[in-house]
Amino acid sequence: MKSFLKDIQKYLLTGVSYMMPVVVVGGVILAISLLGADQTAKGLVPTNPIMVYLNLLGKAGMALMIPVFSAYIAYSAAGKPGLAPGFVLGYIANNTVSINGVDCKSGFLGALVLGLMTGYMVKWMKTWKVGKALRSIMPILVIPVVTVFVVGMIYYFVIATPVSFLMTALTNYMTSLNSTSVIGLAIFMGIFAEIDFGGPVTKAVSMFTLALISEGVMGPNGIFRILVAVAPIGIFLSTLIAKDKYTPEERNNATAVGIMGCLGITEGAIPFAIKDPKAVYPACIIGNIVGALIGALGNVTCPVPHGGFIVLPVVGNKLWFVVAILTGAMVTAILLKIFKKKLPAEETEEKKENIVSATEAQ
């Protein structure tokens, strides 16, 4: 059972990893196309031809994210023959269909379910013992046609309605959050979004915010993209204000970690967290909660699944985005100064003799 869940996690992460650049392309170009757009009753409408074309390009990226996601989930589970049915079935998840008079669009969640079903179905079909004549047409004819037919029918008759109901409920809930529940969401994300600094939990939260992006809800992703930068920048700042608590090597590395934070890569914080979890985890989590709250109250939005200052041009409510990152990072830095134990003086200074003897020992 455990390995089954582990497999599923692996498949989903593979899907996310292939989908990520597609969403970045779509999100960035779409955001640019809406700069200076007219506010009309139908939403934002781009004004000049270039912006209209950019808008089309961006929408194409956003439309493809869902099929790419399900296709590569299936690919991860079943290899190459999973791709074709995965793309086709992901496409239907992302398009509205009328079932018993109710419009259903299961979007991200549907694609996730369809991708897994497709993957397992193809994987199972690959184990069929078939005659020589049939074997050559299995991958190009039998597997794709049968898989799309079977999984597609199951989708329309069984899955589509409940999953799209769930997805719609989630989207509606997220768009109608009142201020108390926004604070709840921010605190929740502050605690969990970066609790493993870019690891599996982070990716799970990231999938949740991605699902909402595909439905046009950018707020939770805005909060998340603040948090990406808080811990690494906070650690960098703390090496500046608490020099006596880090070795020279750590202080050196921290500069790189700070730069990574600005570029939206949290993983730089991991070595610090592993070395001193009792200080680093609480400091980062509290810093994240502060950053998340500021971001939520400032209505920060972000249309792309990447964070840090590098996405600033496409972020909504830029000032609050910056304030949230910097305040969160400062809180983290100050708490680290308080929580971390002082190192013995000789460890915080350059120690040339030790380095020499260490090399000799090797």
Next chain:
Amino acid sequence: MKIIGITACPTGIAHTYMAQECLEKECKKRGYDVKIETQGGLGIENELTEDDVNSADVVILAVSVSIEGEERFDDKPVVRTDVDEAISHTAALVDRAVALVKGK
């Protein structure tokens, strides 16, 4: 002792390369030959050649996503784990790989 391996994480920009570095460092410290292929955001880098695979004693697959070319190691002892373990418990992971070789 020659250890080869592949690292791959979902985003393919940080964990993949950190795990590579940790494994290389740990193996070199013990005086082993080591070569780690990365399958990150830029695709395959530092690719393992046929010679690498033939001459290797053991393979470490520190991957959190599906990788390409896993069939290359079909007749080799393989340690499978996720990319995080290669970063946080590097020594223990290398120990496991060595034990697998010695246990044969």
